[in-house]
Amino acid sequence: MRDDISQQLDGFGADMPATTWASPAEIRGRGERRRRVRTVGMTAAGVAALAVVAGAAFVLGGRPGEPAPTLTARPSITVVPQLSPSPSVRPRLTSPSPAVPFDTVIPLDAMLRAADVSPAHRVQGGEYLGENYRYVTGLCQEKGQWDGKPVRPQLSGARDSSRQRVLAAGQDAVHVVQQVTGYGSARSAGELIAHERAGFEHCAVLDHRETHVEFEIIATGFAGDEALLVRMSPRTLLVLVRVGAVYTELSLTFPATPGAADVALAQDLADKAVARICAATTAC
Amino acid sequence: MSPPVFDEFYLGSRQRMLRCAYAVTGDVQEAQDVVQEAYARAWQNWRKVAAYDDPEAWVRTVAFRIAVSRWRRARSMFTAHRRHGGEPSAAPPDENTVALVAALRGIPEAQRTAIVLHHIAGRSVAEIAAETGVAEGTVKARLSRGRQALAHLLSTETGNSYA
Structure with a gap:
C-alpha cells in the first residue's frame, strides 16, 4: 500500500493550472537564435575548420534535419607555437591592437589548462549547460533596464571560432568556466567588451522574481589589451579580457565560504589565459 | 527529423x-x-x-x-x-501542491532530483541511476532519505519500498 508521501508525490501536478506556452514555432525560433549566436561547445574547432574550408557560405551548425557536415580538410593553421606546461611569460602588450585580420581558429592550446588553476583541477568533459551572467543581463534587457547598446558584434561566419572549457576540482575548490572566441577583428572584440561593460553598468542592480544580482566592476586594464574584473556575487567573479581579436571570458565560482572569492587568483588566471592565447594564436 | x-x-x-x-x-x-x-x-x-x-x-x-x-x-x-x-x-497551484513544493525545496538537491524522477517522472531506480550517473544503491538511499526528510517536513508518516 502506498504511504502518504508516495500518494502526495504521485498526485503532484495533477492540479497544475493551465499555462500559456510558447508555440512550437517560437521554441524552434529560440533554438535557431541560440544556434546562430552560439559561442559555446558544439565542437567549435570542427565548425570553424569547416567554415574555413567552405567559406562564407557555411552557416554555423546547419539546420537540423540536414545531413551532418563532413569535414574533408583541415584549415591551414600556420605557426602554432608549443606551450610550456606553465605560461610564465606575459606578453608585452601595447596600445589597443589595430583591426588586423584574424583568420585562424582557436586551437586547444589557447585554452587554460587544469594545472593553471591548481594541481587538483581537471578538465571536465561534456558540454557545460549551466547559465552564465548573460542570463541576468538578458533579463535586464527584458525588463527595459538596458537597451542592449552598444550592440554586441555579430559573429561573422568563417573567421569566427570558439571554445569552452570547464576546470573543476570538487565542491571545495574554485570552479572555472572559460570561453575563448576569435572575432574577425580587434575592433569587433572591443565592441563586445564595450557591450558587456554597458550591461554590467546598466544592470548593476537587477531584481527579477527570486533573482537579485549586483554587478560591480572592481578592476580594469589588468591583462591583455582590455580587461574587466566583475564581482557578480560574494562567490562569483567574472573576468573579461580582449587580446587583439580574441576575447576570453572566465567565470569563477568559489566555494560557499566567507571571503573565498580570490581576486588575485582571478587576475592571475587572466594573465595565464592571455599567455596561452598569445602563444597559440596570432592575436598578439 | x-x-x-x-x-x-x-x-x-x-x-x-x-x-x-x-x-x-x-x-x-x-x-x-x-x-x-x-x-x-x-x-x-x-x-x-x-x-x-x-x-x-x-x-x-x-x-x-x-x-x-x-x-x-x-x-x-x-x-x-x-x-x-x-x-x-x-x-498559482493549490495550497497542498505549494506545501509539497516547499518541502521539496527543503531537501538536498540530489534527493529532490531522485524523488522527482521516481515519483513524478515515473522512472525506475535503474533508469534514475543511468540518468544521473550514480549506482542504484545510491538512488535507493537518496529516495529513502528524501522521503524521510519530506515526511518530516510535511509531518506525515512514511515507509520504504523501493525495488
Missing part, C-alpha cells in the same frame, strides 16, 4: 516536463521558462537529440541543469527576494 516531429514531441511532453521542473524549482513561471529553454536547446541539437532512444530524458536533464544552475545562482546572490515582475502566464 523535420519540424513537425519536433513539434509533436514538444506538444506531447511539455506538460510532463513542467511537472518535474516545477517540483525542482518550486516556481511555476520559472519552471516553464526552464522547460521552454530546454526545448529550444533540444531543437538547437535536434539532429542529435532526436536520435536518442529517449529524447525526453535529454530534455529533462537539460531542464534540471538549467534549473539548478539558476537556483544556485539565485542562492549565491547577496539576498534572494520574492519579486513579482511581468505578467504571469500561470495561476
Whole structure:
C-alpha cells in the first residue's frame, strides 16, 4: 500500500493550472537564435575548420534535419607555437591592437589548462549547460533596464571560432568556466567588451522574481589589451579580457565560504589565459 | 527529423516536463521558462537529440541543469527576494501542491532530483541511476532519505519500498 508521501508525490501536478506556452514555432525560433549566436561547445574547432574550408557560405551548425557536415580538410593553421606546461611569460602588450585580420581558429592550446588553476583541477568533459551572467543581463534587457547598446558584434561566419572549457576540482575548490572566441577583428572584440561593460553598468542592480544580482566592476586594464574584473556575487567573479581579436571570458565560482572569492587568483588566471592565447594564436 | 516531429514531441511532453521542473524549482513561471529553454536547446541539437532512444530524458536533464544552475545562482546572490515582475502566464497551484513544493525545496538537491524522477517522472531506480550517473544503491538511499526528510517536513508518516 502506498504511504502518504508516495500518494502526495504521485498526485503532484495533477492540479497544475493551465499555462500559456510558447508555440512550437517560437521554441524552434529560440533554438535557431541560440544556434546562430552560439559561442559555446558544439565542437567549435570542427565548425570553424569547416567554415574555413567552405567559406562564407557555411552557416554555423546547419539546420537540423540536414545531413551532418563532413569535414574533408583541415584549415591551414600556420605557426602554432608549443606551450610550456606553465605560461610564465606575459606578453608585452601595447596600445589597443589595430583591426588586423584574424583568420585562424582557436586551437586547444589557447585554452587554460587544469594545472593553471591548481594541481587538483581537471578538465571536465561534456558540454557545460549551466547559465552564465548573460542570463541576468538578458533579463535586464527584458525588463527595459538596458537597451542592449552598444550592440554586441555579430559573429561573422568563417573567421569566427570558439571554445569552452570547464576546470573543476570538487565542491571545495574554485570552479572555472572559460570561453575563448576569435572575432574577425580587434575592433569587433572591443565592441563586445564595450557591450558587456554597458550591461554590467546598466544592470548593476537587477531584481527579477527570486533573482537579485549586483554587478560591480572592481578592476580594469589588468591583462591583455582590455580587461574587466566583475564581482557578480560574494562567490562569483567574472573576468573579461580582449587580446587583439580574441576575447576570453572566465567565470569563477568559489566555494560557499566567507571571503573565498580570490581576486588575485582571478587576475592571475587572466594573465595565464592571455599567455596561452598569445602563444597559440596570432592575436598578439 | 523535420519540424513537425519536433513539434509533436514538444506538444506531447511539455506538460510532463513542467511537472518535474516545477517540483525542482518550486516556481511555476520559472519552471516553464526552464522547460521552454530546454526545448529550444533540444531543437538547437535536434539532429542529435532526436536520435536518442529517449529524447525526453535529454530534455529533462537539460531542464534540471538549467534549473539548478539558476537556483544556485539565485542562492549565491547577496539576498534572494520574492519579486513579482511581468505578467504571469500561470495561476498559482493549490495550497497542498505549494506545501509539497516547499518541502521539496527543503531537501538536498540530489534527493529532490531522485524523488522527482521516481515519483513524478515515473522512472525506475535503474533508469534514475543511468540518468544521473550514480549506482542504484545510491538512488535507493537518496529516495529513502528524501522521503524521510519530506515526511518530516510535511509531518506525515512514511515507509520504504523501493525495488
